[in-house]
Every structure is written in C-alpha cells, then in structure tokens.
Amino acid sequence: MRDFSRVEIDSILQRAEKLETFASKGSSNLLDGKILAMLFYEPSTRTRLSFETAMKRLGGETINMVSTEVSSAAKGEMLADTIKVVGEYADVIVLRHPKEGSARMSAEISGVPIINAGDGAGHHPTQTLLDLYTIKRESHLHNLNIALIGDLKYGRTVHSLAYALSLYDAKISMVSPEQLCIPIAIKEDLTKRGINIYETTKLEDVIEEADVIYVTRIQRERFPDIGEYQKVAGSYRVSLESLKHCKEDVIIMHPLPRVDEIDVDVDSTKHAKYFKQAFYGVPVRMAVLSLVLGCEA
Amino acid sequence: MKRELRVHPIRNGTVIDHIAPGQALNVLKILGIIGTSDAVVSVVMNVQSKKTHKKDIVKVEDRELNPHEVDKIALIAPSATINIIRDYKVNKKDKVILPDAVDGVVRCANPNCISNTHEPVTSKFTIDKSQSQIRLRCIYCEQTISDNIADHLL
Ligand SMILES: Nc1ncnc2c1ncn2[C@@H]1O[C@H](COP(=O)(O)OP(=O)(O)O)[C@@H](O)[C@H]1O
Ligand SMILES: [Mg+2]
Numbered sequence: 001m002r003d004f005s006r007v008e009i010d011s012i013l014q015r016a017e018k019l020e021t022f023a024s025k026g027s028s029n030l031l032d033g034k035i036l037a038m039l040f041y042e043p044s045t046r047t048r049l050s051f052e053t054a055m056k057r058l059g060g061e062t063i064n065m066v067s068t069e070v071s072s073a074a075k076g077e078m079l080a081d082t083i084k085v086v087g088e089y090a091d092v093i094v095l096r097h098p099k100e101g102s103a104r105m106s107a108e109i110s111g112v113p114i115i116n117a118g119d120g121a122g123h124h125p126t127q128t129l130l131d132l133y134t135i136k137r138e139s140h141l142h143n144l145n146i147a148l149i150g151d152l153k154y155g156r157t158v159h160s161l162a163y164a165l166s167l168y169d170a171k172i173s174m175v176s177p178e179q180l181c182i183p184i185a186i187k188e189d190l191t192k193r194g195i196n197i198y199e200t201t202k203l204e205d206v207i208e209e210a211d212v213i214y215v216t217r218i219q220r221e222r223f224p225d226i227g228e229y230q231k232v233a234g235s236y237r238v239s240l241e242s243l244k245h246c247k248e249d250v251i252i253m254h255p256l257p258r259v260d261e262i263d264v265d266v267d268s269t270k271h272a273k274y275f276k277q278a279f280y281g282v283p284v285r286m287a288v289l290s291l292v293l294g295c296e297a
Numbered sequence: 298m299k300r301e302l303r304v305h306p307i308r309n310g311t312v313i314d315h316i317a318p319g320q321a322l323n324v325l326k327i328l329g330i331i332g333t334s335d336a337v338v339s340v341v342m343n344v345q346s347k348k349t350h351k352k353d354i355v356k357v358e359d360r361e362l363n364p365h366e367v368d369k370i371a372l373i374a375p376s377a378t379i380n381i382i383r384d385y386k387v388n389k390k391d392k393v394i395l396p397d398a399v400d401g402v403v404r405c406a407n408p409n410c411i412s413n414t415h416e417p418v419t420s421k422f423t424i425d426k427s428q429s430q431i432r433l434r435c436i437y438c439e440q441t442i443s444d445n446i447a448d449h450l451l
C-alpha cells in the first residue's frame with residue numbers, strides 16, 4: 001500500500017460503491033466470459049471465498065488449484081513457471097504465497113494481471129481496501145480519528161491500513177502492549193508522511209475520542225508464558241463495559257478471525273461492523289477485478 | 298611527486314581515490330582481489346586528505362573497472378574518484394555516481410524474500426539518497442539495508 005495514490009484508492013472505492021448492489025444478491029454480466037485463476041499456496045477462507053463470490057456475481061468463472069498441486073509446487077515447480085502457464089488459461093490471477101515479493105515478481109513475468117492476496121509478511125492490499133471501504137461506508141474517511149489496537153508490531157494489516165490512512169490525514173492512535181508496539185521504522189516513515197500518531201498502552205486513553213476502533217489479535221506465541229499473555233491480552237479486550245464511554249456512532253472493526261478480543265456481547269450492538277467488513281470484501285474485490293480486467297463498472 | 302603518493306607510480310591501471318576510510322578492503326573484495334590473486338595492488342589507508350578528513354586509496358595495475366564494479370564501489374564509498382592511469386598519467390578522472398537503483402548487486406537481507414529463492418529473479422534495490430546515510434530498499438519485499446552495505450554485496 002506504500003505506493004498507492006489517493007486518487008487510485010478513491011476510484012476503487014467509488015467503483016465498489018457502484019457494484020455493491022450485486023455483491024449480496026443478484027448478478028451482473030460485467031465479467032461474462034472471463035476466467036479468474038485462484039493460486040493459493042497458503043490457507044485462506046474469507047479472502048478466497050470473497051474473491052470467488054465477487055467473480056461469480058459479476059458473471060465470471062473461477063478455476064482453482066487443488067491442494068495436491070500446491071504440495072507438488074512445494075516440492076519443486078517454480079512459481080514463475082506456474083504463473084506463465086496459468087496466465088495462458090486465465091484472464092486474471094489472484095495469488096497468495098508465503099514469500100514476500102512473490103506478487104511483484106509474478107506481475108513482472110505474467111501476461112495477465114496479478115492481484116496480490118497476501119505475500120508472506122508483506123502486503124494484502126485488498127484487505128486494506130476493504131478496511132477503507134468499511135470506514136467510508138460505516139463512518140467517514142475525512143477527519144477520521146482511529147484507534148488501532150492489539151499487535152502493532154507484527155500485524156501487517158494495521159501497517160498497511162496506517163499507510164493508506166496517511167493519505168487521508170487521519171489521526172491515528174496506536175494502542176498496544178509495550179512489547180508489541182509499532183516498529184520504529186514504520187512509525188518514522190508514517191510521521192514523514194505527515195501523519196499524526198499517538199502511542200499508548202491503555203485502551204481507556206483513546207476510546208472516548210475514537211470514530212473507529214480497529215481491533216487485532218494478540219497472539220499467544222508472542223509471550224514467554226501463558227499467565228503474562230492472559231494478563232496483557234485481557235487488558236485490550238473490547239466489551240460492553242469498555243464501550244461505555246465511547247462516541248455514540250463509534251464503529252468497531254476486526255480483520256477476523258476473532259478469538260476473544262471482542263466479547264460476543266458486542267456483536268449485537270450497532271457499533272459492531274466486523275461482519276459487515278467481511279462482506280465488504282466482495283464489492284471491493286469486484287471493483288479490483290473489473291478494474292484490472294478493464295471493464296467499465 | 299606528490300606527497301600523498303606513497304608507492305611507486307603505475308604505468309597502466311586504475312587508482313580509486315577518496316574512498317571512505319575503512320572501506321579499502323571492501324573495495325578489494327568488490328574487485329575480486331582477495332586471497333590468491335596475481336593482481337598488483339597497493340592499498341593506502343587512513344591518509345590525510347584535503348577533501349575529506351581521512352581517506353583510503355586503492356591502486357590496481359593493468360585493470361580498468363566495469364560499470365557493475367563502479368556501482369558497487371559507489372554504494373560503499375559514494376565520494377570515491379576513479380582515475381584511469383595510462384602511461385603514468387591520469388587519463389580520465391570520474392567521481393562515482395550513485396545510481397537510483399541497482400540490479401543484481403546486493404542480496405536482500407530478508408530470508409523470506411522471493412529474491413532469495415530458486416525463482417528466476419534478480420535482486421533489485423532502489424536507493425534513497427535523501428539522508429546522509431544511503432538506504433537501499435528491496436523492490437520485492439521492501440525491506441531496507443543501510444548499515445554495512447558491503448556485507449550484502451553479491
Ligand atoms: N602513475 C600513477 N601511479 C599511481 N598513482 C597515481 C599515478 N598518477 C596519479 N596517481 C594517483 O591518482 C590520484 C589522482 O591523481 P591526480 O589527478 O594527479 O590528483 P588529484 O585527484 O589529487 O588532483 C592520486 O591519488 C594520485 O596519487
Ligand atoms: Mg587528491
């Protein structure tokens with residue numbers, strides 16, 4: 001997301017808005033006769049299903065690699081060769097691969113567009129776009145005050161989102177335990193882009209001001225012992241109690257899957273937007289697919 | 298003879314002057330002059346210079362550098378000057394130019410980068426010269442290298 005411009009992002013979000021009516025029901029023939037190849041070298045549920053849904057709702061077809069082919073690839077076939085071959089079958093390729101930069105390399109050698117659906121610890125741009133779309137539809141991108149909560153050290157989702165939000169002059173609060181705070185290099189890079197960052201370890205410090213509360217999982221593996229983990233993770237859990245002093249129209253987002261960082265009691269409040277957020281993956285991926293395939297929305 | 302010329306003059310070859318102090322041995326590494334080599338080389342380290350405070354100098358006989366070698370030297374010694382010596386005289390003098398990008402010169406430090414696999418891909422880095430210390434950014438994984446660049450040369 002570091003090299004997307006604001007104009008490009010805005011045009012994708014606008015396109016998604018136009019296509020949203022086809023995302024949950026009905027269909028369109030916009031991508032009639034087009035084939036999307038899904039190359040997933042790592043497991044995924046939501047990303048994979050929402051790309052397939054997006055393609056099919058727009059009248060296109062999808063082809064998939066089955067898991068034995070993934071394992072034979074692990075034994076030796078070069079990704080570069082697979083990309084060249086599959087590019088002869090399909091009009092567009094969605095790639096998830098464990099190596100950072102795999103999508104970039106694929107785009108260099110492929111005759112058809114490559115959409116990055118996650119490259120190791122690298123990027124997952126359609127996730128960021130759907131996060132932005134959710135903020136736009138359920139809150140506002142202008143003058144946004146957002147709190148990013150949880151694992152800000154290893155969480156690529158929040159890094160990409162922070163870069164994208166730097167284009168919208170958002171005020172970002174980074175809430176994490178000390179050992180999981182945002183890496184210095186990323187913080188410096190963001191500050192250079194003129195973004196206003198406030199760092200804290202306490203959820204209470206930011207909850208009253210936030211328009212958006214973006215929650216991410218704190219992983220057990222990051223802590224030396226389970227006691228320490230439970231203590232830390234517990235203090236970032238979003239519950240009805242912790243929402244008592246928040247803004248009336250605050251929204252709560254989460255990239256999912258959730259474990260217990262948001263109480264299920266919160267699900268039924270008007271603030272909970274994480275399932276809607278997952279749904280918005282469909283119109284956003286419709287927008288990206290139709291854009292790279294050169295079809296007017 | 299100039300004061301700084303501490304070794305005998307060479308007839309034909311290259312003098313790499315104004316090398317950042319401490320980088321002379323890395324320059325030799327770039328030129329492939331390590332261990333057993335028949336190259337006639339003299340190295341001067343930490344001499345006083347008017348231009349910079351201290352500098353290293355490398356002189357190699359009967360050798361002119363290729364552009365790839367010059368790019369590498371630019372990365373570790375951006376202020377170096379390359380003097381081509383022909384018939385004892387400085388025939389051509391050029392400051393190294395730090396390019397905006399380098400291909401196949403540096404290995405990415407990220408073990409999980411696609412450029413460190415058996416895939417047919419050449420490492421590529423963009424060079425950020427805006428700070429006093431240059432910073433390389435892998436175009437594939439975006440990881441940066443700014444310290445000890447010499448250790449990452451291919
Ligand atoms: N024939 C030579 N043999 C070895 N070194 C030489 C020879 N001619 C010049 N040099 C060295 O090459 C560098 C550049 O030479 P010159 O252009 O005369 O000096 P400067 O760059 O200081 O103006 C100096 O370090 C000088 O000592
Ligand atoms: Mg001189």
Ligand SMILES: [Zn+2]
Pocket residue numbers: 101405406407410411412435436437438439440
């Ligand atoms: Zn890399």
